[in-house]
């Protein structure tokens with residue numbers, strides 16, 4: 793992440809002096825956009841740059857499910873498993889997504905590296921449950937047929 797330091801320095805100028813810890817979130821977003829996930833060495837570098845304790849970065853990473861700690865496939869399929877989605881068939885959808893992606897359970901990446909399947913908590917789209925997010929794009933009111941059509945369109 794050392795090559796991102798000049799960007800982080802510019803970002804730092806937009807924040808009040810002494811509030812470097814407020815930069816943890818935007819810096820982590822930028823790191824993930826660059827590498828695809830947040831590696832241990834990124835955490836070390838960020839702590840050194842911001843002069844914040846490691847636990848402060850680890851807390852952010854463990855709280856927000858959008859941050860990844862390991863590489864994912866070309867397509868990251870995230871299925872909400874929270875209450876509204878569960879009431880509208882999320883468990884069936886999770887099983888179907890796993891089957892179509894070629895993994896046996898969430899948390900795995902297909903052998904060809906195309907798909908990683910994850911379950912996540914509420915995505916804030918309960919009115920259109922169940923929800924499947926592919927990389928950054930929401931797909932709502934999902935079912936098996938819509939999932940099949942969606943995955944067939946992913947190259």
Ligand code: FES
Nearest residue numbers: 872874877915917
């Ligand atoms: S419960 Fe799934 S989006 Fe809210």
